[in-house]
Amino acid sequence: MNRYFTISKFARLRGIDINSLRYYERLGILIPAYTDPHTRYRYYTAEQLSILDMILLCINLGVPLKELKAYFDESGRFQNRALFEEGKRRTQEKIRELQGSLRSIEHTLTFLEDTGRYTQKNAPYCRPIPHRRLVTAPYRGGLSDINAMETAFASLNTYARERQLYPVLPMGILNRFTGGRFLRAVYWEISEPLSADERIVELPKGSYRCVQADWQPGEDMEVLLHRYFDLCEGDAVLVSNLGQSRLEPETRTFELQLLVGAAAGARQPYAGL
Numbered sequence: 102m103n104r105y106f107t108i109s110k111f112a113r114l115r116g117i118d119i120n121s122l123r124y125y126e127r128l129g130i131l132i133p134a135y136t137d138p139h140t141r142y143r144y145y146t147a148e149q150l151s152i153l154d155m156i157l158l159c160i161n162l163g164v165p166l167k168e169l170k171a172y173f174d175e176s177g178r179f180q181n182r183a184l185f186e187e188g189k190r191r192t193q194e195k196i197r198e199l200q201g202s203l204r205s206i207e208h209t210l211t212f213l214e215d216t217g218r219y220t221q222k223n224a225p226y227c228r229p230i231p232h233r234r235l236v237t238a239p240y241r242g243g244l245s246d247i248n249a250m251e252t253a254f255a256s257l258n259t260y261a262r263e264r265q266l267y268p269v270l271p272m273g274i275l276n277r278f279t280g281g282r283f284l285r286a287v288y289w290e291i292s293e294p295l296s297a298d299e300r301i302v303e304l305p306k307g308s309y310r311c312v313q314a315d316w317q318p319g320e321d322m323e324v325l326l327h328r329y330f331d332l333c334e335g336d337a338v339l340v341s342n343l344g345q346s347r348l349e350p351e352t353r354t355f356e357l358q359l360l361v362g363a364a365a366g367a368r369q370p371y372a373g374l
Contacts, residue, residue: 105135105144115153125156130169155179162188163195197265201292205267208292212270219311219356225329227361228311233304235288236261236268237275244274244285244322253287264298266291273341273355275302276322278332283323288339304339309358316340316355330359 112119125131126143131152133143159169164187172180219228238257242249254272261268268289276283288302312329316322326338339358 105146108133108143108145111145111149111153114150115157117157125153125166128166128169130166131156152179155181155184158184158188163191164188201265201267204292205269208269208290212290216271216356219313222311222313225310225312227308228358230304230307230309230358232306234291234293235275235302235304236266236291236298236300237286237288237302238300240274240285240287245320250287254289257287257289260300261289261291266298266301267293271341273339274322275337275339276326277335277337278326279334283326305360307360310361311359312357313354314357326357329357332359336360 108119108122112122134146134149135144156166159166172184174180238253240253258268269292272289275286275288314325316325330338336359341356341358
């Protein structure tokens with residue numbers, strides 16, 4: 102038995118737990134070289150260390166262990182180049198995701214810092230807001246139906262993440278006034294889209310007339326919008342959460358935003374509603 106390592110000694114050679122070796126055995130990717138038929142003790146050989154190293158490499162590269170068998174050719178030789186190429190692809194994908202997350206964090210920190218200068222304002226004010234991209238979805242549910250609204254936001258968030266649009270704060274409701282009524286869409290602001298998407302609405306940089314208003318359950322938001330703004334055909338008002346993590350109609354303070362000035366004539370950004 103001198104040519105064999107016990108399972109505990111074999112595990113210590115690579116600093117892993119014996120339960121990991123048992124798991125690799127169940128997967129069929131590292132079978133003990135010998136199992137005592139009486140004691141059921143498992144033994145491994147030095148040659149099997151190369152297989153264990155490939156398993157640990159898979160783990161480091163993020164390649165599922167169940168896919169390891171695919172990297173052996175018909176003669177049983179391990180195709181390590183193919184594994185490294187797959188590891189490179191997965192690593193590049195993780196880097197893209199981390200870069201997107203970093204942009205989202207920086208975007209949100211900027212939003213929170215900027216919004217902090219406009220909290221607790223009791224009178225209408227003008228606020229310069231840079232160019233924004235929103236990912237949107239039409240919303241036809243009731244404005245007091247919290248469950249329907251939260252479901253719409255959650256669904257839109259999932260849609261954006263699946264397409265690497267990186268939804269960030271703020272979120273809210275985009276209301277476009279047309280034909281004497283409002284067309285509504287829920288939205289998440291996005292930090293930087295990686296590709297074009299039909300649900301993305303571009304809002305130009307400009308000065309927005311803003312009002313902070315409390316909206317209580319049961320209150321008609323359309324009445325609220327008409328109370329503060331003299332709306333014209335094609336105008337759009339954003340109902341934005343004011344530095345909050347969520348937008349819920351439970352006696353919360355929202356910021357109503359109406360684009361004013363020369364840029365207000367650009368109706369095209371709202372055409373997607």
